[in-house]
Amino acid sequence: MQNHLTTKGKKKVSGMQTEIRDAYTGETWVYTKEVKDHFFHPRNLLMLNEGEEYPADGKGFVGSPACGDMMKVWIKVDPKTERIKECKWQTFGCGSAIAATSVMSVMVSENEGMTLAEAMGIRPQHIQERLGGLPTRKIHCSVLGDKALRMAINDYFKNTNQHTRIVVEGAKVIDKVLHITNKDIEEAVLEGADTLEKVQKKTKVGTGDPTCIPEVEQLLRFYTEKYYG
Known part of the structure; x- marks a missing residue:
């Protein structure tokens, strides 16, 4: 996970937001303190060499490293309550993708964890609200995490022989x-x-x-x- 964003020369836009510049392209975005916190201090992140060893009950994968956006999510589930006990992740996406997935992992595992049904209902706008918003050109970065999460939940259903509960997301x-x-x-x-x-x-x-x-x-x-x- 390579960090090419920099706060060098950052400009404070308001009490809750800061402008951050991409060191490679010079492009700037205005981020909330929640986004910056989860980007610089990501929660529940697995290192590259930890993913294969993590004893997950369900795994989800979306995207491709070749196109620059890739997301993996691992979940542990309490079989009695169907609540998510842990949610781990990896991404090769940008800073917004890192922050969005970090906060999503907190949302589904905090306060004894969301039920699988509740977690299935998470959508990008819920993640954005928790982060206090994302720059318009970065909203798509909150999409990968919830897709990978739903895939991980479906994988759990498959692993526990609950095939009738697998949700297939179709496209027209x-x-x-x-x-x-x-x-x-x-x-x-x-x-x-x-x-x-x-x-x-x-x-x-x-x-x-x-x-x-x-x-x-x-x-x-x-x-x-x-x-x-």
Whole structure:
């Protein structure tokens, strides 16, 4: 987990926020004190050589190191109460991804732990609220953690022969020529696309099947309202 963010020359924006600069690109983002705390002091993090040895009841993995965003989540579950006793994780994502997953691991394991049903209901907006918000261009970083968590819970159900409880997250194909789904459009909105043109630039949706544009616009409005209010 390489840290290329720097607080050198940081500028205090308000009593609760600080501007942090990427040492490589020079790009700046405004982070809350909660984000900075979980980035610089991540909770429940497993080192690279610890993951394979951790005695997890369920494991989840999403993303790819090749594209720069990867998340692994391990959970321990009390079989009697179905509460999450421990939630460990690893990521190769950015500072926002680290902070988002750190706080998520705290959310599901604090106060005797969430039940599996409660943890299945965690969504990016819940993580963002706990962090006091994320920069718009970094909201997508809170998505990987909750996806990996749901995969870990499904893995627990599989390992305990509770196959009927496994939740399959389906996707609807919107552009039938390019096979672009509603999940692709949701990801584009989370990455900052707030107009049809920006969604198309990221996904190419509608360029192969123009008849899907009205549905794309409807999804754009839905996801924009869902994540940005």
